[in-house]
Amino acid sequence: MSLLHSRILGEGQPLVILHGFLGMGDNWKTLANKFAADGFQVHLVDQRNHGRSFHASGFSYELMATDLLAYMDHHGLDKANLIGHSMGGKTVMEFAVNHPQRVLKLIVADIAPKSYPQHHQAILKGLGLLWDAQLDSRSQADELLATEVPDAGVRQFLLKNLYWKEKGLLGLRMNLPVLAENIEEVGKPLAADAHYTGPTLFLKGARSDYILPMDEILIKRHFPEAQVAEVSAAGHWLHAENPREFYQKVLNFL
Structure with missing residues (x-):
């Protein structure tokens, strides 16, 4: 099986970061350096068909979660903290419900487990x-x-x-x-019966409409231990628009 490309920074507890649609791991390099300085081994991963990772005809959240499992196995990561933004958030949700024993803490950035219309x-x-x-x-x-x-x-x-x-x-x-x-795959929801009961943080941008107040009911249904918090003065790219507040909220949760 092909292995995802990554950049690994620092030493300590594993923290794997998955980017959004049309992004790449390097988009997170500045934040990754801060997490590495705080004692985490940060894995900036390019998902399939993105960045420097392999190209493949298959593209779905099931496949991307399987890619993540193979990546963790290859790097000897028995458990890891996971951060996923947008499409990456859907991937880490899919991974957590299927491999809960491999997740320390789950952070989902500005995406809900619902269906989204195609808008790209x-x-x-x-x-x-x-x-x-x-x-x-x-x-x-x-x-x-x-x-x-x-x-x-x-x-x-x-x-x-x-x-x-x-x-x-x-x-x-x-x-x-x-x-x-395969653009329709990007907006697909989490399966109706999917559950993950580990510690979870959903972060939403104050100026973003990706997570609406009504979505918190669905989030709690799938992730009963989830906290939902807001990053001020930020839209969908909350980690880039207000990196200081995003970083502090993530670090406090971890």
Whole structure:
């Protein structure tokens, strides 16, 4: 079985971090350095079809949870603290309900165990333009992406996927064709009968609508020991928009 790519920082109790859709582990590098300084061995993992991890035709939360299990087995992690943001949050939820004995504490960032409608159409269309283009500069990629994605902050996040395929030619690290083909998988809910009774923290952005007040009933149904807390002055990318408060809330929970 193919193994997920990761960057490992620090020594101590294992803390595995899973990024969101179209992201990569390196998005969390600044926070990871802080956790490492506080005595954790931080694993910044790229999920399948993202970052430097392997490309595969299969894409689902069941498969991504199995990837995480294989990763922990390979690195000798009997148990670990898990943080997952957005898509990564769905992955760690799936992992926890299927392998509760392998989880120390579970942190889910700005995602609920419910179904979400597909809402990445413009982003995927913009990335498709980059995929088909002959890109020789990041400014050219930004200009092209802006035709579909006007938000500069979102473009900056997406353009972190660029890398030099060869001299003078940029490419995208993610497996865009498979991600676009399987986009409906990203919004799928946790199974109705799924439960995890270990210590769990859900963090939601104060300006995000990914976790609504009514969702807390569903969260408690699946995760009866869950705490739900808010990160102020932050939207969906709460760990990047208010890293200090996000970090402190996570550290207090751990």
